[in-house]
Amino acid sequence: MAVKILHNDYPHRSIALSTPSHTLIFHHSTNHKSNGGSGSQVSLGDRDGSSPNAPQCAIEFAPTRRCNLEEYTPLTRHNCMGCLGLISIGRDIFLCVITSAKEVAQVRPGEVVSRILGVEFHCLNRTDYDHFLESEINSYQTDADGWDQGRSQQPLGVEHPCLAVKKLLSDGTFYYSSHFDLTSRLQDRSLNLDGFDIDSFDPGFMWNTYMITPLLQFRSHLSHDERSDLDDTRFLTCVIRGFVESLTIQRPMTAMEARSKSAGMPALLTLISRLSCKRAGTRFNARGIDDDGNVANFVETETVIWNPGSSSNVESTGFSYCQIRGSIPIFWEQQTGLLPNQQKIQITRSPEATHPAFEKHMEGIVLKYGASHVVNLLSETKSGEAELSSRYRKHLRASSLAESRNQDRQGHHTAALLRNTEYDFHAETKGPSGYEAANAIRRIVDSSAEAFGYFLMEGSTNENEAESSYDVVLQQEGVFRTNCLDCLDRTNLVQGIFSRMAIESFLEQRNEGVGNDFWMRHSTLWADNGDALSKIYAGTGALKSSFTRTGKMSLAGAIADARKSVTRTYINNFTDKDRQNTMDVLLGRLVGQEPVGLYDPINDYVNSELSKRMSEFSTEVPIHIYCGTFNLNGRIPGLECDLREWLQFRGATERQPELVVIGFQEIVELSPQQIMATDPEQRKRWERVLLKCLNRNNTGDSYILLRSGQLVGAALMIFVRSSVIGQIKNVEGSLKKTGMSGVAGNKGAVAIRFEYANTRICFVTAHLAAGFSNVDERNRDYETIASGLRFQQGRRIENHDAIVWLGDFNYRIGLPDDKVRGLVQDGDLQYLYDNDQLHLSMVSGQAFQYYTEAKLNFLPTYKYDIGTNFYDSSEKRRVPAWCDRILWKGRRINQLSYGSAQNIMFSDHRPVYAMFQCSVAIVNEELKTKLSKDLYAKAKANFKGARVTVSNTGSSGHDEKQQYDLLDMEPLVPGLPPPSSEKQKWWLNDGLPAKSILDAPVGYTHNPSRPYNPWSDSTEPDWVTIDSYNPSVHSQSTGSKSNSPPNPGPPLPGKRLPPPFDPSTLPPLYGVPLLPRNDPIPAFSDLKVKSSPKPPPVPRKPVELRRRSLTGDLDLITGVNGITGSNGIADHMPPPRRVSTMGAQPLQPQKLQPHNSGPPRRKPLPPPELPARPPMGDLMDNESQLSLNSWQPLKPS
Secondary structure (H helix, E strand, O other): OOEEEEEEOOOOOEEEEEOOOEEEEEEOOOOOOOOEOOOOEEEOOOOOOOOOOOOEEEEEEEEHHHEOOOOOEEOOOOOEOEEEEEEEEOOEEEEEEEEEEEEEEEOOOOOEEEEEEEEEEEEOOOOOOOOOOHHHHOOOOOOOOOOOOOOOOOOOOOOOOOHHHHHHHOOOOEEEOOOOOOOOOOOOOOOOOOOOOHHHOOOOOOOOHHHHHHHHHHHHOOOHHHHHHHHHHOOEOOEEEEEEEEEEEOOOOOHHHHHHOOOEOOEEEEEEEEEOOOOOOOOOOOOOEOOOOOEOOOEEEEEEEEEOOEOOOOEEEEEEEEEEEOOOOOOEEEOOOOOOOOOOEEEOOOHHHHHHHHHHHHHHHHHHHOEEEEEEOOOOOOHHHHHHHHHHHHHHHHOHHHOOOOEOOOOOEOOOOEEEEEOOHHHHOOOOOHHHHHHHHHHHHHHHHHHHOOEEEEEEEOOOOOOEEEEEEEOOOEEEEEEOOOOOHHHHHHHHHHHHHHHHHHHHHOOOOOOHHHHHHHHHHHHHHHHHHHHHHOOOOOOOHHHHHHOOOOHHHHHHHHHHHHHHHHHHHHOHHHHHHHHHHHHOOOOOOOOOEEOOHHHHHHHHHHHHOHHHOEEEEEEEEEEEEEEOOOOHHHHHOOOOOOOOOOOOOOOOOOEEEEEEEOOOOOOHHHHHOOOOHHHHHHHHHHHHHHOOOOOOOOEEEEEEEEEOOEEEEEEEEHHHHHHEEEEEEEEEEEEOOOOEEEEEEEEEEEEEOOEEEEEEEEEOOOOOOOHHHHHHHHHHHHHHOOOHHHOOOOOOOEEEEEEEOOOOEOOOHHHHHHHHHHOOHHHHHHOEHHHHHHHHOOOOOOOEOOOOOOOOOEOEOOOOOOEOOOOOOOOOEOOEEEEEEOOOEEEEEEEEOOOOOOOOOOOEEEEEEEEEEEEOHHHHHHHHHHHHHHHHHOOOOEOOEOOOOOOOOOOHHHOOOOOOEOOOOOOOOOOOOOOOOOOOEOOEOOOOOOOOEOOEEEOOOOOOOOOOOOOOOOEEEOOOOOHHHHHHOOOOOOOOOOOEOOOOOOOOOOOOOOHHHOOOEOOEOOOOOOOOOOOHHHOOOOOOOOOOOOOOOOOOOOOOOOOOOOOOOOOOOOOEOOOOOEOOOOOOOOOOOOOOOOOOOOOOOOOOOOOOOOOOOOOOOOOOOOOOOOOOOOHHHOOOOOOOOOOOO
């Protein structure tokens, strides 16, 4: 069904997707007006938590016959193949539609899959983006012809806001189907071929979830019939990303069919790979797992065979086998590097903090797919991969799903739902057999493959009926979860082997066999699948694809793999950040990215009530946070020191703090070797020492390491109590170098952020520039860190509810050394603080703006002689200073204590600590949803007959003045307009005059003197005749109305007649009054045509330039020796010649005397003349006091 894309720019811009049966219209207007007739359904959905100023639009769905599309024109020459949704870029709203696609697969009859080749983004609130993308994607550029003159091309240097997203959606990796649920495997879909329920789509594989959510909410509030009509139009489209392709298997497919010599329809072999969008990203930007149990590069791959049967056998057979792949489900990261296979792997969380997320991931797999067999292909010899395998093995053994000690009701031991197989792919394929040796994995997993089985359905087709009936014969009871480091090359090769094993088992059960041509097609599909998934994640095709495609590894294949490795290195280092950012925009994950709001006044009321009644579903829980910072001076002996004085949690009221945050500086010696390659061993030792100290007196609720980070000598460690680990999610870390202009890491910052329930918290430990006089450099370091440090999805330090900075900031006291030491000895800390460089920088706004620091009631922490309480006694005699500080900012946080531990003396610094109390908001989402629904039902009951639909979540901000604007009420009687409100009247269109839709009688027109409001009292008739219409007479008359003739004629143009010409309303010309208002207008025959006057002679330049007084007698005043025409009307004076006005006095307006015979006369001003030249002797005098009447030109002496 062809879907046209139409638009109308007046009075407000609207875009319509129209079919012969129905039309979906998108309006961008603050005041929504229904564009269709009665019976249309208007929804103004929800803003999904967006701010009150978020971009908004309205949606209308109605039958095409009820929509007024006369003023709509085609927006593009392409037809719409599907709508992907709405997206906002800045303050602009764009509608994304599919304009080019290609059919690439047919899973079974009636289920066609298309690959997206082109999309368009049409702006709802601006017209300058129309046809903007035509030349940006087209690889064959053409010059503008003479008619177009280049108007359809974008200006030079200007880029469409959606260009990057358009390129992403058009890269050939996105697929959609208008016939079935492409996000679900065959086993989970309905057996009915006609089933299409967009509500059942899996959001984990639907990549346009963010864009299409407002449209799905709009759809959910339609009536059942309207929802069915909307689904039949196929306007709303859901897309997946990955790989889909079908190959036709010609008959005879099996040996049995060859012997029977019976013809039939060809079979279909289809491979579908669905890439999850939950943790989508590029190779080095998305690794491991998140707190919700989603892993990077998670792909569900399904092999489908549809055999329609031969002519002698009408039964059709459907086979499906599913596998999954995904990153190792622990928290780990890997930094980019210029050397292939040399990127360092870092595990960012402790096993205790990782296990809850690991369990979520595995439980999700078991609930959806059944039992799971994990196949780990990592190497046992590479240090990074070996460490990941060891941690992976530890979590698998500790998982409750791997236990087989559970008993059923009969007392028998149940099998474990989670099994593990470690297969070192590189070690097994190193021999002379090469990658062919990988087939040895068959015997290792054969028992699980037999237990899992496959999905099989059979059915018969009735040739006289359109429907077919099918029965499920077998179901797949388990799944293989395969992984390597990237889950690309090794994983794809092994999954191809598992797929072949399942097909062979299927054919063996049916006593059938296939030839080599079938297996070649099978290998081709898996090779193409590996290349497609590898391009998405790593930027190039898969390695080892030549072996997957042909079954042999050639020299050309090895050279191709080397080339791909080099290309991957370039892409991962230089282009992946932009690709990641584009994915985040598409998925709506960037910080500050506003979803498109569909305005709804009732929903605004609900949000307002929710904000007022927040205490009913939200609680404020106080937690305690202990922070400590310590410059270790690279001292290893501190590992054996007693730290209880530092970690004794002063300020905690009842129990130990929920969070312990420790920041170290100079945890290693700042040598050139350490700066180039940081050694994490020292940090890990301190982690063990701190855990031992924190858990020394704990009996149950012990501390665990949440996450740590290190930048050369700076390290940040966060410990949490095990009882609250479930409240923490979205933990991220980031680094920022500031040493040597951002090149070296000897100075810089380490930051960790997370969400504790619904409160965002960020901690930063920093080591700033050293030196007594380098205050400006320290301030610049702070600005660099505060503005340049970024977390994922564009988050900054300032995007948090509570922020704590701790570290060695290196700010000194601006006093001489002797005076500082004397003040320290006297205990005058206030005078020292008044001269503290950090304090002065904060007061002047040069650094740490809006941050708070508690009163310093401890001695300066730098610099001591090691092992003593005496300040520096070396030759340098550094001035004592408070280098080690803790600052904080946020409305939810409050400081309870601040101090230092003076008896820990193994470093030249003293450790500093602070205790905070933070108010954390915990929202009960279920209770909030229930309350929202109740408020919605109550609000809807107050507007009986309202057709406005709303959703249940959104922003609390709203405009009360608009709550009554958009209530699209039902007409009381069919054919009448909807009722009016205080701010919306059906007879007015945005304040414009009413536009009549009635046909005027023949010879009559509308009476412009009648008031616009048809209900106001007036004696004016409705119609007036065209010939006898006289406004002046009509205005004086209060006579009877004109009767309309019985035969009305065609309507006249709906324009008001111009008012009668009244010369008296014109301004007087050169002081001569025009015709008064009461004078009769002379007939045209009485007027005498006057010839044009002769032009006056051009005045000659005077011999002597004279300056006249502007107040003197002027002979040019009209009426006094003036020039007048024969009829008493002054002739036009010639325009004055342009002369110099430098130094002229400003012209003073004349006060005109009143005239009895008419309006006041105006005196024309004389043409300005060249002013008198002031004397040369006194150039500084005031020019206004000069009284010279002439000037003489200068002559050379």
